[in-house]
Each structure stands twice: as structure tokens, then as C-alpha cells.
Amino acid sequence: MAPSPEKSPGKAANNPPATRKAPAPIPAIAETSFKTKKLVWIVGSGFLIFVALGVCFLMLCYFKRRPGNKSYKKHNMNAYERSLEKRTCSDSPFDAPNDEEKGKSDDEAPDELKVHVKRIYSSSECNNLYELNNTGWGSKLPPLQPAPPHQLPIIPGENLIINQAISTKSSERQIITNSIKVYSVASLQQYTNSFSHDNYIGEGTLGPVYKAELPDGKFLAVRKLNATACMGQNHEQFLQLASSISKIQHANIVKLMGYCAEYSQRLLVYEYCSSGTLHDSLHTDDKFQIKLSWDNRIQVSLGAARALEYLHEHCQPPIVHRNFRSANILLNDKLEVRVSDCGLGSLLSSGSVSQLSGRHLIANGYSAPEFEYGSYIMQSDVFSFGVVMLELLTGRKSYDSSRPLGEQFLVRWAVPQLHDIDALSSMVDPSLNGTYPKKSLSRFADIISSCIQHEPEFRPAMSEIVQDLLRMM
Template identity: 35%
Template sequence: MSVYNTTFVDSQLSKKTSIFGLHLGVVIGIVVGAVIVLILFLISLCITASRRRSGGKGKTRRLGNLSGGCETTPVVSKEIQEIVHDSAAEHRPIIPQAEIQIDMGKIEHRVVFSDKGASSGESRATSGADTGSFGGSGSLPEVSHLGWGRWYTLRELEAASNGLSDENVIGEGGYGIVYYGVLPDNTRLAIKNLLNNRGQAEKEFKVEVEAIGRVRHKNLVRLLGYCVEGAYRMLVYEYVENGNLDQWLHGDVGEVSPLTWEIRMGIIIGTAKGLAYLHEGLEPKVVHRDIKTSNILLDRQWNAKLSDFGLAKLLNSERSYVTTRVMGTFGYVAPEYACTGMLNEKSDIYSFGILIMEIITGRSPVDYSRPPGEVNLVDWLKMMVSDRKSEEVIDPKLPEKPASKVLKRVILVALRCVDPDAQKRPKMGHVIHMLESEDLLSRGDVCL
């Protein structure tokens, strides 16, 4: 009987159907498979919906914790993020961030921050918002207002600088405006308001905090703190009274410069010591990348203080160079860096050599108002040295000329720093030794 039934079933399943002439067994198999796939799909949808509901509840709880802790001192995370409670925020209309403009100082220097490319977890900056954070991956250095620097509020800095008025502007650059300020305790400040040139404000803020936030050296301008509030990004430095070296070398100082030879040598050696600390006293080392006279500040005793680390790069000891976009100031940039983008401390040393030549001669690195053979400072100085006219390169505004041996020693150091072969340039520690050495010319006097 069982054999008969089996034979009957097989004969029925082997019968052809009207569906594309397929056997009945094949049709039944297709239907069963489709039902199984449909059931699995429905189960998947249910699981996904359940996860979304539970995730939303968790996110609501996290946001509630943030708002509940915002009435105290701002918390500084690795993103240097400030969150301040604003009870009126929920009644304020939502404004697209790309449309927000915040005036800071001069009307032509409006800061505009855009949310393009921002992730959903990043804070938004609105015209009346009190929330500010870095965009990007959150890879900022960890800093705390209880540690190396102070967290300044926007209200404090506005009060200190007369509302960021034009009268308080003491410097302007491509990435920011610097205001003079005085706190109630008579502490004098230099307040650098960073401009958002396609995100450069965020980059410069991060670099300065990371490079010199915890650094203390008498020949480096001290970063006292910062302000992150809404779209504002401000860096607060110690105020250096005597302006910058560029003003004293190329400004209207009269027929006789107040920069004596002794003062100029002090500036050269002080700058060298600051650079030596960046290159050889830190790990990772700091390559400044923008050594020039306008970034050398002077105090009342003419001590040099290297400033403006917005273009600096950090270089670990295991790396001999870093490849980066060429940045710097025309006339100071090392030729190999300009050609290849390969950056290391030797690039700073080349710029320092140009700086020495500028301090000695009172000439700019590139001056198109001069005759063709004198436009480029390096070429002109080399020509004068080869023609045995070293003593004729001195700044005519110098009150008294230095001794010939001393002048030749400093010129020799400058020429070694601008050697076309970067590997032959000395390290900054060796530069200091050469500047302070009395017998250096025993090896180099022949070429001078």
C-alpha cells in the first residue's frame, strides 16, 4: 500500500502545470521558498524598528543629562566644547547655520561659520546661541581652564577691549585681528580674534593650543587662555609692549635706529633660543613655519618673543619630515620646502638665516624698489661677501658699527643657515653656539 502511495505522489508531482510548463513539484518548491523569504523579511523589519525606538530613547536621555549640567562652569572636553544653559532657546526660531553672520570688530571682518560637512552630533552656532564646539573629528588636544590656561568669557574680553573697538586694534593678519585689552585687575592682554577663512579659524585655534598651550619659555609669547563661545574663537596672549621687529626695522624711526648692534644681537640670540626650544626641547618638536620679523615681538627691554603659531606643525622624533601644503611668507620660505612641500626644522633654520640678514642690513628679503642685482637679499649679500664688501652691508641707520670680526661671524652664521642643501644647515643649538663663539672665524674667515 505504501509503495502504491509513493508511486502515486511521484506521478502527481511530475505532472506538468500550465505555469511555464513547470512540474507541479517545482512550483510547490518555489511557493514554499517565497513564503520563507517573506517571513524572514518581516522579522528583519520588526527588529530594525525596535532598535530605532530604543536608540531614540537613549539619545533623549543623553541630551537631558547635558542640559541638566550646563548651569555650572563650562565643561572642556577634547573638543574644547562649551555648553551653556539657555532657557529661552526652545522658544527661539531655528535659523539655518549657513545664514548666520556674527559681527566681530570691524564690519568688513564678519565671521561666518557654516554647518556644511558637519556631523549630526556637532553643536550648532546660532546668532543668539550659547553653544560652541569644534567641527571635525574631535581630535583636539585635551585642555582645561583649571590647567595651563584660563577660559575667558566673551563678555570679559569685550569689556577688556572696549567692545572689540577699532581703537583697540593693534594688529591684523590674514587669519585674525588682534585687540589690546585690560582686565579689571590691570592685566594687559593681546586678544586674537580668529576669522573663519574657510575653516582656517578652527585649524589655527587647534594648532596654537596644541603647539604652545602648555609651553613656557622666555623667548616665546605666552598663551594665557582662550574663548570658545558660539561662533567666536579667540586666543588670549600676554601683551608685549614694544611692538614687533618689522616696525622697528622698516617703520619710520628716524635717521638713527634705536636698535643698536647689541640690541640686534640680543634679538637674534633670543629668537634662536626660542627656536631651539621648539626644535630640540619638545616632543613632538614644533616647526613654526612662519619665521619673519613681524612675528618677533619685543618687550620694553628689547627681549625677543616668537609669536603666531597658527601655521606650526608638530613633528614626531621618528619622522624626519612631514609633507604638507606650502605655507609661509614670500622671501622667507626654504627652497626645498617650496618645491616639494617636505617640511622639517631645517625650513625654520633657513627662515632664521633670512631674519639674521634682515636684522644686519635693515633690508627686506625681497625689495623690488632696488636695482636688479639687489632685489633678493640673499643673492645681494652673497655678492657683497664674495666682493670683500662685508662691512658695507650694515644697516645705514645703525648708530655704531660693530667690530669687523663680530660682523663677519654673524654673516657667516646667516650664510650657513641659508645653505641650498638643507642637510648642511646647522641645528639651532649649533647656531646658538656659533653666535656666541669667539673663535668661529678660524674656520670661516677665508670666505669673508
């Protein structure tokens, strides 16, 4: 029988209230699953750590074995040296080690590879070449000394290439000086006896010409450019003119030997031709002058034609002579032609010199019809060449004020008679005494007629004239 609440008050106070429930116990299955997962994580982590340690150990062993592989190092070094033995710059002052040194270095046991790096500069084939030179085994590597600035080794025998875009005036002078001989005023005064009258050769459009005798007995011709010719031309322009003339190289053109540019003087020094000018040979009564036969006249015409052909068709840019006349055709002791005043067109076409030379050509009968309108072209040279051939044919001057009015200008007098065989024979130079072939005379006249055509486009090129004259030889 249950006791009454009034009888056991202490028990009633100690017992929990009837509404609180005790926590439920954890099931055995859930506890087992948790322990299994924890064990799996521990085992997996340990395995990964073991694998990582193994990989590290293998890599450590690999790198420890690799530096000790002497055959591997030797093989790669030999292959690298063989690739360097192929030289890419000729005449290098740095030579590779010879075979004996290579043999010695292979027999020794290397601890460290010592390589010297040398920087070689070469402007002809390569700009930067690094040459590795094996210096032997067993010695310690000396410290590399830095090269001093701007002291690159110079390879002997190489050409200096100058960038024209950045070349200075001094370098331009040096180039010209190296290509042409430079004379001083004092030396030329000595060679010409102070430009005495006894050494005077003649007067040209640009100034007088004097004969100069060198200490070794050789002769030169010195042209003094007058103030009018040099007007408006500075020193650098004169040097450039001398340089351009020196590049004109032909067997039938007078060669420029040097120049002088001191004390405001401008002089050009040429080779000397001992037999004077064609004008003197044809129009001087001096008994010492060479008398030209018919064959000589054809030969002179051919030489002069070849000179103009070279100027017109082989020079780049083409050169117009602008002052072609018999006084500018020089002869040596073998009667070989040397045409003078080539390359001076820039002086002849400038300012007052152009007016002077133009009046001179017109007055002496060498000027082409278009020159009266201010035009002078390559075909104008062809016209002047035809006038020189007329001088060779007739022995007359291009202009002779001593003759009757209708015969003073050679071209005007000769043109109507060139195609008349009877009149042509009467035109021939009397000094030939009729010693010429009739057929050759007719061909010679045909060439003259084609050269002095009134319209420039109807005149032949100088190469055609050369071929026509060759067929007459």
C-alpha cells in the same frame, strides 16, 4: 546364643538400619583454639575503644584550656596590633588608638575581642587597606553597619588620575579649563573696546591682533582666528590646540594666557609685548620706534635662536614653526625676544591656509628653496632665521618692491657679498653709523651664510647657532 529374627520382630523394627553411622564427636583441641581467638578479638576491640576515648578526652581538655589562656591571646593580639601600626597610606583620616587607650585596654580583663574593620580606599598608594582598630575591653560588640554603596571616603590633597582610554569629552574640557583661563566673548569685547580700530595691533596670517586692557591695568594681545584658519576644525580640536600651545613654556616664546570659544568665535589670548615687533623696529621710520645697536641685534638673534632651539630640540614631538619672520618676533620694554605663532603649525599646514601662508612666505622672501616643492621641515625654519639675521645686518626688508629689480629679494642680493669683506661693510645698516667690530661682523655673516644654504642638510642645527652667537657676546 543370638535370637532369631522371627522371634523378636519389635526390636528389629526399632533398631536403625545397619548402614547409618553416628556423627563423630568434636575434638577437644579445636574447641579450645576457637575460644582463644574469640577472647583475643574481644580484648583487642576493648583496647582500641579505650584508646579512642582517651584521645577524645585529651583533645577536649586541650580545647577547654586554650580559650582560657589569656596570656596566649594577649600576646597574639599585641603582635597583630604592632603589625598594623605601620601605616601604608599617608594622610589617612582614620587614626590608630593612642597609647593611653592601649594602656587602658591592657589592664582590663577581656571576655571577647572586638575588632572594627574599616575599608579605606586610596588611589595614590594602595587600593584596598583593611585597618583593625581595637575599641577597648568589656563593652559589647555593636553590630557592623554596611557601608552605603559608592560612597568611599575621599583623602584630601590627592591628585585625581584620569584614565585617558575612558575619558569623556567633558573631562577633557575640564582638564583644559583647569590649565588655561577661559575668556568670554563679552569680556574680550569689553577689554578691546569692541575690537575697535584704536586697539588694532596688526594683521597676521591667521587673523587680526588687538590690544586688550584688563580692569587691573594689565595688557593682553588677542588674536581673532579668521574663518579660513578655523575651517574644518571642530570645537574639541580647537580645545586640544589651545591645550598644546599652553604647554609651550620658554622665556623667548610668547605665553598663551587663555582662549575663547563662544558663538563660533575662536580667539587666543597672549601676553602683551610693549615694544612691538622686530619688523617695526627695523623698517619703520617712526621716531618713537626703538633703534637697535649692534649688541642689541646680536642679543635679539640669540633670543630668537633659543626659541627655535627649544621648539626643535626640546619639545616632544619637535615643533616646526612654519611662519618664522621678523613680524613674529616681539620685543618687550627690555628688548627681550618673544617669538609668536608657536604651535600653530597645524593651522598653517591645513588646506587653504597652507596655500596662503606659503604664498606669503615666498612673496616676502622667507621661504626655503625646498618649500617650492611642498616640503617644510625644521631646516626650513633655519633658513627663515638666516633671512631674519640678514634683516638685522642690513636693515633691509626681506622683500622690497621699491628697490631695483636685482635688490628686491634680500637673500639673492646678499649671498654673493657675504664673503667679501669690503662688500660686507657696505651692506651694513647705515643707521649703525659704523659702530660695530669688524671681527664680530664677519662672524655674524658666517652664521647667516650657513643658515641660508640651498641644501637643507648643509644648514646647522639651532643649538649650533646658539653656541656660535654666545661666542660673539
